[in-house]
Structures are given as structure tokens and as C-alpha cells.
Amino acid sequence: MAEQRKAPERKSSDERRDEIVRATLRLVAIKGFAGVTLREVATEVGVVHGLIRHYFSTRDDLVAAAFDFAVTSELSSDRAMLDGLDPVAALAGWLASTPEDHYRVWIDAWSEAGRTPALAAALDRHHRDCERILTAVIERVVDAGLGASANPAADSRLLTAVADGVAVQHHGIAAIGVTEANDIVFGVAERQLGLAPGTLARANPAPARGQWAEGAALLAR
Amino acid sequence: MAEQRKAPERKSSDERRDEIVRATLRLVAIKGFAGVTLREVATEVGVVHGLIRHYFSTRDDLVAAAFDFAVTSELSSDRAMLDGLDPVAALAGWLASTPEDHYRVWIDAWSEAGRTPALAAALDRHHRDCERILTAVIERVVDAGLGASANPAADSRLLTAVADGVAVQHHGIAAIGVTEANDIVFGVAERQLGLAPGTLARANPAPARGQWAEGAALLAR
DNA sequence: TCTGGTGTTATACAACTGGACAATAACGCT
DNA sequence: AGCGTTATTGTCCAGTTGTATAACACCAGA
Numbered sequence: 001m002a003e004q005r006k007a008p009e010r011k012s013s014d015e016r017r018d019e020i021v022r023a024t025l026r027l028v029a030i031k032g033f034a035g036v037t038l039r040e041v042a043t044e045v046g047v048v049h050g051l052i053r054h055y056f057s058t059r060d061d062l063v064a065a066a067f068d069f070a071v072t073s074e075l076s077s078d079r080a081m082l083d084g085l086d087p088v089a090a091l092a093g094w095l096a097s098t099p100e101d102h103y104r105v106w107i108d109a110w111s112e113a114g115r116t117p118a119l120a121a122a123l124d125r126h127h128r129d130c131e132r133i134l135t136a137v138i139e140r141v142v143d144a145g146l147g148a149s150a151n152p153a154a155d156s157r158l159l160t161a162v163a164d165g166v167a168v169q170h171h172g173i174a175a176i177g178v179t180e181a182n183d184i185v186f187g188v189a190e191r192q193l194g195l196a197p198g199t200l201a202r203a204n205p206a207p208a209r210g211q212w213a214e215g216a217a218l219l220a221r
Numbered sequence: 222m223a224e225q226r227k228a229p230e231r232k233s234s235d236e237r238r239d240e241i242v243r244a245t246l247r248l249v250a251i252k253g254f255a256g257v258t259l260r261e262v263a264t265e266v267g268v269v270h271g272l273i274r275h276y277f278s279t280r281d282d283l284v285a286a287a288f289d290f291a292v293t294s295e296l297s298s299d300r301a302m303l304d305g306l307d308p309v310a311a312l313a314g315w316l317a318s319t320p321e322d323h324y325r326v327w328i329d330a331w332s333e334a335g336r337t338p339a340l341a342a343a344l345d346r347h348h349r350d351c352e353r354i355l356t357a358v359i360e361r362v363v364d365a366g367l368g369a370s371a372n373p374a375a376d377s378r379l380l381t382a383v384a385d386g387v388a389v390q391h392h393g394i395a396a397i398g399v400t401e402a403n404d405i406v407f408g409v410a411e412r413q414l415g416l417a418p419g420t421l422a423r424a425n426p427a428p429a430r431g432q433w434a435e436g437a438a439l440l441a442r
Numbered sequence: 443t444c445t446g447g448t449g450t451t452a453t454a455c456a457a458c459t460g461g462a463c464a465a466t467a468a469c470g471c472t
Numbered sequence: 473a474g475c476g477t478t479a480t481t482g483t484c485c486a487g488t489t490g491t492a493t494a495a496c497a498c499c500a501g502a
Contacts, residue, residue: 010478010479010480011479012479013478013479016480047480047481048480048481050480050482050483051479054479054480055479
């Protein structure tokens, strides 16, 4: 019997790799790092699961790459946004609530990092990036004479913690709404940096929208 | 060939059920809610995996019961501790850093709740409990004339968020040590409630020790 | 002594997993 | 046109998973 083989839609290596990483991230945003399956990723991409192994030697490599891509792209777009804003608006924009699917990935990374070394390394790296970015934003506010900070790096860690905790209450538990979430973070930041109450809420630019989980079947699993 | 059957160590229903829940929690603290396996739980208890089903009709029921037990026992011992302390010490004790294995379970619950309805229900319930307890502690501080709060419930949500975020930075990412973790939470609380700086650090009672993950093989998986 | 409930074991099973690999088809280069 | 490279496929594998079920051991009560 003649071999009846579908003609493969051949793509360049980088293109396909990117496609796989994006599909993985989409699934991670829904089912978590521990829940993604090579076969599901392959189906999402539209290829056979054996092909995944051609690009990523192991499953952990794949999910770590997905997280790396998530944060890298998130931060690069954030940096672009921050550059176009005045210091106070940049601070508000950075501290304001993040799209749900983005924070889902972060929360999942926190819990999974203890068991996946590759993920822990990426998490550590990107967490420091975030702290540095916020430190720079704080310094811009201070340099412009709009606020005060005895230790911008320490204040950055403090505000990062507050933003993370608020995001958990908002996205993970739905204990607070987006308004109260922003109120809390803005309030602490204003008190910590000596800004007038309400400054950050007024300066807050339009929020970014999530995108990772949009195309996938949300009710899967 | 004669049947060689080990004589079963028969226990009462409640006893065995409790044993299973505790073993599950021990494993959850190490491998996460998504990582526990009925067979591992059974091995940890020393029974056959089929027996688990005799007590919990489904896997999700089991892990939800484990989380429920975790928080219930944690809160009951916390309540006992708080009752014996003066208001400021109680506030410091509640806000101070929590044992690592305890927070691991919380972080994991945050990320897994989106996919396990039973877990989401338990998480929601216990989160509200925590908020109520902290609200009561804040009210005790205010009633004693030691601090001020325009809205104890809102301040409770704020401080819960800060404590959670700091715990993530401390336990999940190891970005800050226990000293800075407490400094941040205490500092925000003192500013928010009008306490003199350093009040909470001085009043902080001895920290509680973790216990859930102590007996299990830490390098498993 | 029979009977029924219950704690417990043993075993089965169908689904799914990550990984491995040979075969094949398209591509890039000369 | 020929040839080496590689993207892609289909298939296999050994293992693990949650769930199911039958059988056994023990005990209380009729």
C-alpha cells in the first residue's frame, strides 16, 4: 500500500520554535506549568508531538522557555510604555493592576519554581529585572523632585511585594476588585514616596490587555 | 499456591481518614496540589492505593480536604496564640513571617484554585477567615488606644496583601531574607495604623515552626 | 449461626504520559 | 541535477495515572 502522507507545512526553524513557545505559554496560562502536555502543545500548534522534542530536548526546557518568553515580551513592552511617560505616570503605570492571564503565569511560576530548577533560574532573573525597572522609575520620580526615597532599591522591593500581594488577592482569590487593588498599591506608594494622595490614580494611564490565553479553549481540561 | 496476604492493620474510620489527610498535606507541601498522586499518598500512609477511594470519592476531594485541614489547624493554633498576647504583640505575631512549608501550600492553592473548584471554595472561605481575624486584631489595637484605623476591614485587606506579597518574595523567590520581610510588613503596618516605628518588631513573639513537610522525603520526585 | 456492614487488599483497565527512533519529504547549496 | 541537511511524520515503548471491582477479614447484632 502506498504511503499516504500529508504534505508537511514546512517552516523555518526559528519560526516553528517561536510558534511552539507561544502555544506552550497559551496553555500554561490556562492549565499551569505542571499541567501542560507535549501532546497538547503539539495539537495546539498543529503538529505531531514528536516534533516538539526536535526543538526542546526536555519538557522542563520547554516550559522554562515559555516562561522566559512571557516575561521577556511583557517587560519589553512595559519598558517601551514607561519611556513615553512622565515619571509619575510611569510609576502609576508600572504599579497598576496587570492582566489576569499574565499574573496567573507568575503565580504558577512561584509555586512551580520550587520543583523546576530551570524555572527557578528564569524566575529569579526576571524578578530582579522587575525590581531594577521599578527602582529606576522611583529614581526618576525622585530626580524630578516629585517625591522622596531614602533607599530606592528597598522601596522597589517593598512596592513589588505590595503589588504582588494585591494581585494575588485580586486575580487569585477575587477578594478585591480592580479599583480597590489600585487604591491599595497607589496609597502605599504615595505614602512611601511622599506623594500627595490621589496623584497616582490621576496619572494612571490606560491598562494593558491580556493576550496569552485569548485564543485557546478556555474550558479545556 | 497459598494466598500470602499481609494481615491488615485495621483502624477506625475517622483515624484512617485523618491519617490520609495528613499524609496528603505532607506531600502537597513538597510536590504541590497538582503533583500528589493517590499511589504516593497510599504509600506514605502504608496502605494500598485503592483504599484512598474508600474515603474520598475523587482526587480533587482529597486535595481539597488536605488544604482545608491545613488552614483549619493553622488558624486554630494561631487563634490560640493571639488570645494570649496583648494587642500589639498579637498584630506583630499575625503579620510576622510564616513557616516556609505553610506558605508553599498557600501559593500552590492560589495557582491551583483556578482549575479545582473544590479548592477554590476552600481558599475563598479561609481567606475571608484570615481577613476577619486580622480585622479583629486591628480593632483590638484601636480599642486599646494604641493605634488608629479609619476602616479596619480595609486595612486588614491591605495588610493581608502586603504580608502575602512579602511571603512570595521571601519563600517563593528568596529575593529577601526574613529580617527584611518583617521590616517591610511591620513598617507598612506601623505607618498605616499610626504606630511608632519599631513598635511591632519589639513586640514580635517567637516565630512558629513549620511541620507539614518535616517527615517526608524532601528529595522525592 | 447467619447476616450485613465495613476496613482492606489485590488486581484490572483504559487513558495518557514523556521519550525514542527510523522513515520521509522538503529545502539550501553547489 | 545531485546531495547533504533538517524539518516533520508516524509509530512504538515502558511507565504512571485515576478509577473500578471483586474478594477477603473482621466485627456487631439478630
